[in-house]
Amino acid sequence: MNGKERVLSALKFENTDRTPWVPYTGVQAANLIDVDAEQFLKSSDNIVNGILKAFEMFKPDGLPIAFDLQIEAEALGCQLKWAKNNPPAVATHILEQKSLSELKLPTEKDGRYPIVLDAAKRIVEAIGDKVALYALICGPFTLALHLKGTQIFSDMMGKPEKVEELMSFCTQIAKDFSDMYAKTGVDIIAVVDPMTSQISPKHYKKYVLPYTLELHRYVKEIGLMVTNFCCGDSTKNIELMCQTEPHGIAFDENVKLDYVKEIASKYKVSYGGNLPLTTIMLFGSPMENVEEAKREIEIGKGPGFILSPGCDMPYNTPINNLLAISNYINGDFASLDMLESERQYVDIEEPVFDDVEIKPGQIFVEIVTLDSEGCAPCQYMCESVKKILPRYKNKLTWRESLVKTRAGIKRMADLGVKNLPAMLINNQVVFDNIVPSEQELIAEIEKRLS
Numbered sequence: 001m002n003g004k005e006r007v008l009s010a011l012k013f014e015n016t017d018r019t020p021w022v023p024y025t026g027v028q029a030a031n032l033i034d035v036d037a038e039q040f041l042k043s044s045d046n047i048v049n050g051i052l053k054a055f056e057m058f059k060p061d062g063l064p065i066a067f068d069l070q071i072e073a074e075a076l077g078c079q080l081k082w083a084k085n086n087p088p089a090v091a092t093h094i095l096e097q098k099s100l101s102e103l104k105l106p107t108e109k110d111g112r113y114p115i116v117l118d119a120a121k122r123i124v125e126a127i128g129d130k131v132a133l134y135a136l137i138c139g140p141f142t143l144a145l146h147l148k149g150t151q152i153f154s155d156m157m158g159k160p161e162k163v164e165e166l167m168s169f170c171t172q173i174a175k176d177f178s179d180m181y182a183k184t185g186v187d188i189i190a191v192v193d194p195m196t197s198q199i200s201p202k203h204y205k206k207y208v209l210p211y212t213l214e215l216h217r218y219v220k221e222i223g224l225m226v227t228n229f230c231c232g233d234s235t236k237n238i239e240l241m242c243q244t245e246p247h248g249i250a251f252d253e254n255v256k257l258d259y260v261k262e263i264a265s266k267y268k269v270s271y272g273g274n275l276p277l278t279t280i281m282l283f284g285s286p287m288e289n290v291e292e293a294k295r296e297i298e299i300g301k302g303p304g305f306i307l308s309p310g311c312d313m314p315y316n317t318p319i320n321n322l323l324a325i326s327n328y329i330n331g332d333f334a335s336l337d338m339l340e341s342e343r344q345y346v347d348i349e350e351p352v353f354d355d356v357e358i359k360p361g362q363i364f365v366e367i368v369t370l371d372s373e374g375c376a377p378c379q380y381m382c383e384s385v386k387k388i389l390p391r392y393k394n395k396l397t398w399r400e401s402l403v404k405t406r407a408g409i410k411r412m413a414d415l416g417v418k419n420l421p422a423m424l425i426n427n428q429v430v431f432d433n434i435v436p437s438e439q440e441l442i443a444e445i446e447k448r449l450s
Helices: 003-011 028-032 037-041 044-058 071-075 113-127 140-148 151-158 160-182 194-198 201-207 209-221 235-242 257-267 277-282 286-300 319-329 333-341 376-395 406-415 438-449
Strands: 062-064 132-138 188-192 225-229 248-250 270-275 305-309 363-369 396-402 422-425 428-432
Touching: 003 062, 003 132, 003 225, 003 305, 028 037, 028 044, 037 044, 044 062, 044 113, 044 319, 071 113, 071 132, 071 140, 071 160, 113 132, 113 160, 132 140, 132 160, 140 151, 140 160, 140 194, 140 209, 140 376, 151 160, 151 438, 160 188, 160 201, 160 209, 188 209, 194 235, 194 376, 201 209, 201 235, 209 225, 235 248, 235 257, 248 305, 257 270, 257 286, 270 277, 270 286, 277 286, 277 319, 277 406, 286 305, 286 319, 363 376, 363 406, 363 438, 376 396, 376 422, 376 438, 396 406, 422 438, 428 438
Parallel strands: 062 132, 132 188, 188 225, 225 248, 248 270, 270 305, 363 396
Antiparallel strands: 363 422, 422 428
């Protein structure tokens, strides 16, 4: 089998000659060609060069084209906040200024659509016969958050018809983008919908399942395979994800691999994950990465399993760590000792996360995240706090504690936080991997003020 055959067989829930390896080289591919994330995602040449470099170095079985969930929102009029080491974040929500009826469906000529479609076509021509190529699109629910902001959580309880109308619109955008990508020759549409980890199974059934099912069936009709990605603790919704009829699902280290294997096998759905992004891939040694890959292969092995990171890899992920996993997967054991001796450490400025004294009549909110610049659930948990700041003026202070540093990982352990993102109010975990509505957050703050 070559890499492409290996991934496509796994997605059909068939046995493969070895576990397929799909590193999610998002902005990490920019690092490979010495450009920043913004330069990478605004240039088809850079995307092509970065992905081809990742193919050459990491000997993968599958690769994504562009791991950027903001392309559709930008084309619809949302402004983006760009970063050097992360994908952009949505800075403004267009439905706070316009009505849904005023928005037009994006075409191949809008925003950065031409850039990623051109990149996809060129990558297919270069390596499409050797490796399975994933075209990533923003899932309908996450796109709805980009367009509407956190107000959608209040609407889910008070104006369900508005949410349903918006979800229909976002589903059509996803169908159209899938069509555009299909013409480039990609193999797989990856519907990346991280915000679905932030809602209950009840809301998933009502606001996500029917629209995602419709989208997945459509992608199959146009002749492509389809996978559904969700980061964060999506444990509660894993079975519902399988019921949307994808060929495969993907998840991160917040979800136990053996649990997903049991559920996915029941539905004969492929399952991909879930190498830890920070504790292992970013800060571990090459051999620690190999040991983690071994452990996950031992748990996940069997028809349908694909070894991959929990999400797109951080920009500064050490190359030797990825080479070590690649060499192990491909049977090149002789190089592992050399990689270990040349271990690369990530040079990141370490913040200091001191405890904050809680004073009477004051509220301190701490949000523990992977990084709100590059993680949609983290971004919208931070936005929920920013939205109510004017209400409390000098009574409320807050901070974001990132786990992309060793200090952040230690802070997470000290606080007893198990899942990301998590919101603490006065040093108590209140919202664990659930973005609160405005009313829910105000209620918890008022309880503590009184």
